[in-house]
Amino acid sequence: MFTGLVQTLGSLTPVEGDRLQITWDDTTPDWVFADLSLGDSVAVDGICLTVTHHWATGFFADASPETLERTSLRGIQGTARVNLEPSLRVGSKLGGHFVTGHIDGIGYLDSVAQTHDSWEMVFRVEDPRVSRYIVPKGSIAINGVSLTVADCDAQGTTFWVAVIPLTYAHTNLHALQPGDRVNLEGDVLGKYVEKFLRLAPHGSSAALQSLDAMTTMTQDSPITAAFLAEHGYG
Structure with missing residues (x-):
C-alpha cells in the first residue's frame, strides 16, 4: 500500500526478459530506502514491484505478464525516468490517498499549460476499465502521483488535474510531452462500491x-x- 506521495526520482532499465533494474538518484535522502529489504514493495511510476535483489543505490524487480500488459513498462526503450515511493508504514501519515500500486491501465497526456499557481494537465483515457472510475473531485494516481480530478467528461475519457509547482518539479510529470503514456490507478474505494452494488x-x-x-x-x-x-x- 502506498500514498501517492513520490519520495524521489530514479531510473528504470530493462535488463533481460521481464527483469528490471531500478536505481534512485544521488540526491535521494538516505532515509527513503534505508531499510529496503528483499521482498519489499516499491511503487515505480505507480506500479507495485517486489524487490528481488538490492544494493546501496538500487534494486532488481520482475514484471509479470499482466503488469507488462497493463502498464507503460512494455514500451520502455533504454532507460526511463520513474517516480519512486517505498510502501506505507503502519502509523505513517497518509498525505495523499490509498494507492495499491495495481495499475488499471494506460492514459495519454493531451496538453499541459502553466497558470499562475499550478500546471493544468489534460489526459485522455481509451480503456473503459480505467475511465469508469474517473469522477470529478475523485482521487487518481498518475505515474504513482496522488492527484485530484478537477473535472472530467461524462464517461471519464478526458479529465483534468491541477498540479502544484512542488509536485510538478519533483516528479516525472514535468518531463511529459503530449502523447506520452502514463500509468493510471483509480480510487480503490470506488471499485469496492461498484462490486458491492453489482453483487x-x-x-x-x-x-x-x-x-x-x-x-x-x-x-x-x-x-x-x-x-x-x-x-x-x-
Missing part, C-alpha cells in the same frame, strides 16, 4: 438500477445532489 441481493434492485443509471449518464444528464438523494445516497 447486491436480488431484493436490492434499487441499488442496481442506481448503478446502471450512473454508468449510462451523459453530459446532458450529469449526476447531481438531487439525483443521488433520489437513489438513496442522500
